[in-house]
Every structure is written in structure tokens, then in C-alpha cells.
Amino acid sequence: MFDVFRRNRPLLVAVLLVALIVFWMSNRYEPKVTANILLSGLTLGALYFLVAAGLSLIFGLMDVLNFAHGLMFMLGAYFGYTVYANPRIILNTLPLMLALGGGAMAGAAPASWVWARLGAAQNKRGALIVVWLLAGALTLAGIWRFDLQSLAANAATVAGGAIATGQAQEAAGALAARLGLLSGAGLALGLALRSREFGPGRSMARNAALGIGLVVLAFAIVPARISGEAFILGLSNNLRFVLALAVGALGGAAIGALTEVGLIRPLYSRPIYQVLLTLGLVYVGTEFIKGVWGPVGYYMDIPDYFNTRGGDCPSPNLLLWFRDHCGSIDVLGRPFPSYRLFIIFLGVAVFIAVAALLRYTRLGMIIRAGVQDREMVQALGINVQWVFTLVFALGTGLAALGGVAAAPFIGVNPGIGQDFLLQSFISVVIGGMGSYPGAAIGTLLVGLARAFGDQLVLSGVQFPGMETAVKLSPSIARASTVLIMAVVLLLRPAGLFGKKE
Amino acid sequence: MTDLLRVENIHTFIGQFHILEGVSLSVPAGSITALLGRNGAGKTTTLRSIIGLLSPRAGRIMLDGREIQGRPAYDIAALGIGYVPEHRAVFRDLTVEENLKIAERRKGDLDRRSDLIFDLFPDLKRFIRLPGGQLSGGQQQMLSIARVLVADNRLLLIDEPSEGLAPVIVENIIEALRRLSDHTTVLLVEQNFRMAAQLADRYYILDDGQSVQSGQMAELARDGALVAKYLGAG
Ligand SMILES: Nc1ncnc2c1ncn2[C@@H]1O[C@H](COP(=O)(O)OP(=O)(O)O)[C@@H](O)[C@H]1O
Ligand SMILES: [Mg+2]
Numbered sequence: 001m002f003d004v005f006r007r008n009r010p011l012l013v014a015v016l017l018v019a020l021i022v023f024w025m026s027n028r029y030e031p032k033v034t035a036n037i038l039l040s041g042l043t044l045g046a047l048y049f050l051v052a053a054g055l056s057l058i059f060g061l062m063d064v065l066n067f068a069h070g071l072m073f074m075l076g077a078y079f080g081y082t083v084y085a086n087p088r089i090i091l092n093t094l095p096l097m098l099a100l101g102g103g104a105m106a107g108a109a110p111a112s113w114v115w116a117r118l119g120a121a122q123n124k125r126g127a128l129i130v131v132w133l134l135a136g137a138l139t140l141a142g143i144w145r146f147d148l149q150s151l152a153a154n155a156a157t158v159a160g161g162a163i164a165t166g167q168a169q170e171a172a173g174a175l176a177a178r179l180g181l182l183s184g185a186g187l188a189l190g191l192a193l194r195s196r197e198f199g200p201g202r203s204m205a206r207n208a209a210l211g212i213g214l215v216v217l218a219f220a221i222v223p224a225r226i227s228g229e230a231f232i233l234g235l236s237n238n239l240r241f242v243l244a245l246a247v248g249a250l251g252g253a254a255i256g257a258l259t260e261v262g263l264i265r266p267l268y269s270r271p272i273y274q275v276l277l278t279l280g281l282v283y284v285g286t287e288f289i290k291g292v293w294g295p296v297g298y299y300m301d302i303p304d305y306f307n308t309r310g311g312d313c314p315s316p317n318l319l320l321w322f323r324d325h326c327g328s329i330d331v332l333g334r335p336f337p338s339y340r341l342f343i344i345f346l347g348v349a350v351f352i353a354v355a356a357l358l359r360y361t362r363l364g365m366i367i368r369a370g371v372q373d374r375e376m377v378q379a380l381g382i383n384v385q386w387v388f389t390l391v392f393a394l395g396t397g398l399a400a401l402g403g404v405a406a407a408p409f410i411g412v413n414p415g416i417g418q419d420f421l422l423q424s425f426i427s428v429v430i431g432g433m434g435s436y437p438g439a440a441i442g443t444l445l446v447g448l449a450r451a452f453g454d455q456l457v458l459s460g461v462q463f464p465g466m467e468t469a470v471k472l473s474p475s476i477a478r479a480s481t482v483l484i485m486a487v488v489l490l491l492r493p494a495g496l497f498g499k500k501e
Numbered sequence: 502m503t504d505l506l507r508v509e510n511i512h513t514f515i516g517q518f519h520i521l522e523g524v525s526l527s528v529p530a531g532s533i534t535a536l537l538g539r540n541g542a543g544k545t546t547t548l549r550s551i552i553g554l555l556s557p558r559a560g561r562i563m564l565d566g567r568e569i570q571g572r573p574a575y576d577i578a579a580l581g582i583g584y585v586p587e588h589r590a591v592f593r594d595l596t597v598e599e600n601l602k603i604a605e606r607r608k609g610d611l612d613r614r615s616d617l618i619f620d621l622f623p624d625l626k627r628f629i630r631l632p633g634g635q636l637s638g639g640q641q642q643m644l645s646i647a648r649v650l651v652a653d654n655r656l657l658l659i660d661e662p663s664e665g666l667a668p669v670i671v672e673n674i675i676e677a678l679r680r681l682s683d684h685t686t687v688l689l690v691e692q693n694f695r696m697a698a699q700l701a702d703r704y705y706i707l708d709d710g711q712s713v714q715s716g717q718m719a720e721l722a723r724d725g726a727l728v729a730k731y732l733g734a735g
Binding site for chain 1: 573602
């Protein structure tokens with residue numbers, strides 16, 4: 001036991017810091033208040049962790065500071081909320097994306113083969129320009145006057161309820177025509193990108209088949225839109241919540257993968273541009289969200305599984321909670337919302353799952369090796385590019401999952417991304433950039449500090465020799481985490497678990 | 502003898518610096534060829550150009566008659582080239598076993614080769630669960646060499662394996678490389694002239710980013726003036 005600490009000083013420091021916070025609190029407050037603050041801190045910490053895990057892995061492996069990570073959190077929340085409350089938007093837009101993406105995959109598969117047969121360089125340049133123009137024109141034609149806004153309009157008014165389905169939805173023929181145009185655009189795009197990843201051979205056939213499959217799927221969704229919507233809205237809100245988690249996370253992962261391949265990958269030799277690009281994405285993405293879903297926020301219901309009232313509620317303990325599914329659980333005489341316990345559970349489960357992935361799988365081994373020396377990994381014959389894409393998708397997928405999980409707790413609005421990004425950045429810096437356990441410990445510290453800070457703001461601080469407590473402004477709670485960061489960095493410039501390069 | 506590797510007049514830049522200004526060499530199959538030259542002559546840059554971590558702007562690199570320059574490193578490595586870099590570069594946080602396992606290109610590579618590897622380097626077997634970073638310098642060098650033996654490599658590029666190691670350890674490594682040369686072809690960069698002389702059949706000398714001299718190692722060993730001119734007091 002002590003041996004672990006002797007070999008691992010940062011862990012000791014982290015444990016001491018947590019113990020200090022807890023000790024301080026338990027001296028000032030009754031146990032039930034302390035317990036409540038701790039659990040609130042863990043809830044926040046779990047959400048921060050879902051963002052910070054990817055942030056840290058992405059930075060560790062690729063040296064990319066992904067400022068768009070908060071955006072992914074937010075997009076996850078919006079995607080999840082939309083499936084949950086108004087699946088029509090997804091059912092009408094997903095086919096468009098599938099057609100474009102599937103077309104691109106099918107087009108990229110034979111690209112190197114096609115270009116190799118075009119002969120002279122001049123031919124190629126001309127053909128490339130034509131193909132790009134074609135891709136652009138077809139895309140524009142495909143999304144021409146697509147009425148996203150009225151698709152989204154119902155979301156605010158009838159969340160979770162039945163929606164008059166005929167409205168605001170294009171006729172099947174019109175949508176199918178769009179799909180035709182977009183899959184053509186995708187083909188041209190795939191040809192234009194002529195990625196060297198898709199060489200001839202087995203993978204060429206497989207990628208082409210996969211791409212065509214996606215296009216077929218896109219067309220198949222068109223006639224199933226109305227029944228699909230009725231089916232989703234007919235599910236219990238527990239199942240819809242699970243669906244929201246899955247769609248949010250997968251959507252976030254897909255967007256992350258596209259971002260890496262399309263925007264980040266061309267810029268690995270210019271890291272400053274990468275940072276600027278991710279910053280720019282935040283603005284574009286936020287405006288996009290405001291454009292589609294509007295500037296005001298939504299609340300997502302807490303699923304019934306965590307929200308039973310009356311009867312024997314609040315549940316006196318966890319065991320009885322599993323029988324009654326009360327909205328809250330009694331903790332030392334004070335109720336605590338059970339949905340927040342779910343968030344804590346999710347954070348811990350993800351921590352363990354990713355730790356296991358890193359520890360026991362070949363992918364995890366490559367990631368750990370790549371964090372230290374990606375050149376050497378390449379020189380062993382491993383295509384690190386794809387590992388980058390996977391890790392980017394994993395990281396953004398986790399952030400998006402966090403966004404969905406946070407939606408019933410803090411709501412969904414265009415401002416949630418930035419606060420979570422900032423706190424997660426601070427956590428990662430405290431834990432040490434690129435260290436996975438560091439991200440976990442950092443988020444734990446920041447979550448606790450935030451919860452403790454909020455309590456101080458609520459109750460005020462009574463300095464010795466003063467009659468009444470001084471009221472603090474809420475910004476103090478936010479500042480407290482920066483303070484911790486400053487102290488940690490003064491003591492250990494690389495963060496608690498950071499390694500000096 | 503046929504040439505497994507031919508490097509023809511390559512020019513490599515690092516940033517805007519023109520580092521290699523025409524390097525040519527060929528490595529016959531089944532031989533150990535030494536690449537010699539003073540510090541900063543461009544030896545490491547040459548190896549990195551071959552494995553694809555740097556991309557030459559001009560010239561050709563042929564493996565078995567196939568042009569490989571300009572392709573990404575993972576592609577070139579997968580053709581059967583193993584790279585043992587300067588300063589060893591073992592993965593510090595991975596165990597010895599993981600350091601070997603990560604080099605597998607097909608499932609079971611390590612199992613197939615473990616007899617050879619642990620016979621050459623018994624220490625690695627003893628410390629199989631230890632993180633690479635906790636090994637001694639000599640053990641790290643052995644691990645770094647063992648790592649390229651896991652997969653089927655036709656050509657090994659080995660950069661200064663004796664650097665910073667005690668003489669006893671160097672003897673171990675020489676012995677291991679000598680035994681290896683029965684199975685595979687090696688392009689060896691080495692500052693330790695005695696070591697190079699013991700192992701290599703042929704040599705190339707680089708100076709200021711250019712290949713300036715080549716021939717039989719046995720002749721070079723007798724030519725004190727040449728050694729002094731390009732390699733300093735060897
Ligand atoms: N990253 C770099 N930037 C600029 N110059 C470099 C870099 N790496 C190496 N060089 C220069 O390239 C030349 C050749 O280096 P190198 O190939 O490492 O030599 P050797 O391995 O023969 O000692 C040296 O003059 C060195 O200063
Ligand atoms: Mg060197």
C-alpha cells in the first residue's frame with residue numbers, strides 16, 4: 001500500500017489534496033451537508049471527466065489542443081435531445097449525411113486506381129478541378145432550400161409528446177432526389193480526395209461495398225420516416241434516453257472522425273493552424289446550433305427510471321432504490337437526486353472501460369506507445385493515422401456522451417460547451433497533459449472544488465472576528481479551480497502526473 | 502550478389518536545411534554493410550530517409566528493385582524493414598513483453614520468434630514484465646534490437662548500437678549481431694570503428710551529407726590514412 005505511494009508521489013499529492021478539502025468541509029458542515037457536497041462534486045467531476053478523457057488522450061497522442069471538444073459535448077447534448085424529443089430532424093437529415101458519406105467512401109475506394117490511369121499531370125489537374133466543381137455543385141443542389149428550421153420548430157413546443165407528423169417534412173420523392181444528388185456529390189468528393197489510404201486490393205472492395213451500403217441505407221430510411229418517428233416516440237422515456245445516449249455518442253464520434261480526417265489531418269505539420277482551426281470550429285458549430293435549434297435552451301426530462309415520486313420516496317438506501325426508482329435517495333438524512341448518482345456511475349464506468357482498453361488491447365498498447373513516440377510506432381509498420389482518427393472519434397464520442405448525460409441535469413443550450421471545456425482543460429492541466437489517470441484525478445479535484453465553492457457562495461464565509469458571513473460572488477466558485485491549477489503548476493510544472501519531455 | 506537495398510543519389514531536407522546532398526549506397530542481400538562517418542555527417546538522416554520518416558526530395562530508394570521513397574513509414578516498414586534508432590527509443594511505459602508484442606505484424610509473430618529472441622537476449626526473458634524504462638541502457642539496446650526481430654524483416658537498419666554502453670555489453674551486442682547476420686541483411690551505422698570492423702563485410706563513408714568512399718571493410722581497416730581523414734582518430 002505505502003509502496004504504491006512511494007513510487008507514485010503525484011498520487012500521494014492528489015490524495016492529500018482531496019483529503020484536505022474533505023477534512024475542511026467536514027469541520028465546517030454537518031455530515032449530511034458534507035456528503036451532499038461530495039456527491040455533487042463527484043457528479044460534476046464525472047461530467048468533466050467525460051470531456052477531459054478525450055481532451056487528454058488527443059493531446060497526448062497527437063499534440064492537438066482540441067478547443068472544439070466543448071462543442072462536441074454540446075452537439076452530443078443536442079443530438080441526444082433531438083432523438084429523445086423530436087426524432088424527425090434526425091430521420092430527415094441522417095439520410096442526407098449517409099448519402100454524402102457513403103458516396104465519398106465508394107468514390108474514394110477506386111480513386112488511386114482511376115487517377116493512376118489518367119496519364120499526364122496536366123490531364124490530372126484539369127480533371128481534379130472538374131471533379132471538385134462537380135462535388136460542390138451537386139452538394140449545393142442536394143441541400144438547396146432544405147427547410148431545417150421548420151423541422152426543428154416543433155422541438156420546443158411538444159418535447160416528448162406526439163407531433164403532427166405530416167408537417168414540415170418533405171415528400172419522399174423530393175428527399176430521394178436530394179439523396180441522388182448528394183450520393184453523386186459524395187462520389188466526386190471521394191475521387192477528388194484520392195486518399196492514399198484506399199489503395200487497390202481487398203480494402204478497396206470492402207470500402208466500396210461499405211459506401212454503397214450506406215447509400216442504400218439512406219434511401220431505405222426515406223419511406224420509413226413516419227413509422228420510425230412514431231416508433232421512437234412510442235417508446236418509454238427510459239428507452240428513448242438509452243437511444244439518446246447511443247445516438248449522441250455515435251454522432252459525436254462520427255463528427256470527430258470527420259473533423260480529424262478532413263480538417264486536422266492536413267495540418268499536422270502546422271500545429272498553430274490546427275489550434276486556430278479548432279477555435280474556428282467552435283464559432284461555426286455554435287452558430288450552426290443556434291441556426292438549427294434556436295438560441296434558447298431546452299430541458300430534457302429525467303428518465304422515469306430515475307424519477308419516481310410519492311410512495312416510499314425518497315428511497316432510504318440504494319437497495320430499496322432499485323425497487324422503487326425514486327427521484328432521490330436519502331444520504332445521511334438529506335435527499336440526493338438519483339439521476340446524479342447515475343452520472344457518477346457513468347463516469348466511473350467509462351473510466352474503467354477506457355482504462356481497460358488502454359491496458360489490455362492492442363489498440364490501447366499502440367496508443368500508450370504513440371503518446372511517448374509516434375515516429376517509432378510508425379517505423380514498426382503501424383499506420384498511426386488511423387489510430388489518430390480512432391482516438392479522435394473515441395474522445396469526441398465520450399464528450400458527446402457526457403453532453404447527453406448532462407442534458408437532464410443542466411439542460412441543453414448553446415452555452416454549455418464553453419464552461420465544460422474550460423473546467424475540463426483546467427482538470428487536464430492539473431492532472432498533467434496526456435496522462436489518462438491524471439485526467440481522472442484532475443476532474444475529481446476540479447469537481448470537488450466547484451461543488452465546495454458553490455457551497456461557500458451559498459453560505460458565505462465567516463472570517464475570524466467577524467459578526468456576519470461575507471457573501472461571495474458565484475464567480476469565486478469558478479475561480480477556485482484556477483487557483484488549484486496555479487498551485488499545482490507552481491509545485492509541479494508538468495501537472496500531477498505529467499512527464500517532462 | 503544481388504542488392505537488397507539500393508539508395509541512388511538522394512537529397513533530403515530537414516526544414517529548409519539541405520542535409521543529404523547526394524547519398525548513394527547499396528546493400529547486398531545477406532551481408533552486413535557499415536555506414537561510417539563523423540558526427541553530423543548525415544548517417545542518421547540517411548537511415549531515416551530509407552525507413553520513410555524523412556522523405557527525400559530527389560533520388561531513388563529501391564528495395565528489391567521496387568521504388569519505396571516517398572511512401573509513408575508504416576508502409577515501408579511493412580515491406581520488411583526493421584529500424585533500430587539512435588538512443589534505442591524503447592517504449593518506457595510498456596513492459597518488455599508489450600514492447601515486443603507491438604512489433605507484431607501478424608498474430609503470433611512473437612510466439613514464433615521468442616526462441617530466437619530469448620536465446621540471443623536471455624535478460625529480456627528475465628525482465629519480461631518490467632517497464633522498458635526501468636531496464637539498463639544495454640538491456641534497452643537489446644530490447645530495441647529484439648523488437649525488429651519479432652516480425653519478418655528482410656533488412657535491419659541499426660543506428661549506433663554501441664553508443665554509451667560498457668565494453669562488456671558491447672561485446673554481447675556484437676555477438677548477437679554476428680549471429681543475426683546469418684538470417685538477415687543489416688545496414689549498420691557505427692562510430693565504434695572496431696565494432697564495425699569486426700562485423701561488416703563492406704563499408705560506405707559519408708561526409709557532409711555525401712557518400713565519399715566505399716569498399717571492402719578489410720581494406721579500410723588496413724588504411725589508416727583514410728580512417729583518419731574521414732573518421733577522426735578511430
Ligand atoms: N532537426 C534538425 N534540424 C536541423 N538540422 C538537423 C536536424 N537533425 C539533424 N540535423 C543536421 O543534419 C546533419 C546530419 O545529422 P545526422 O544525420 O544526425 O548525423 P549523424 O547521424 O551522421 O551524426 C547534422 O549537421 C545535423 O546538425
Ligand atoms: Mg546519428
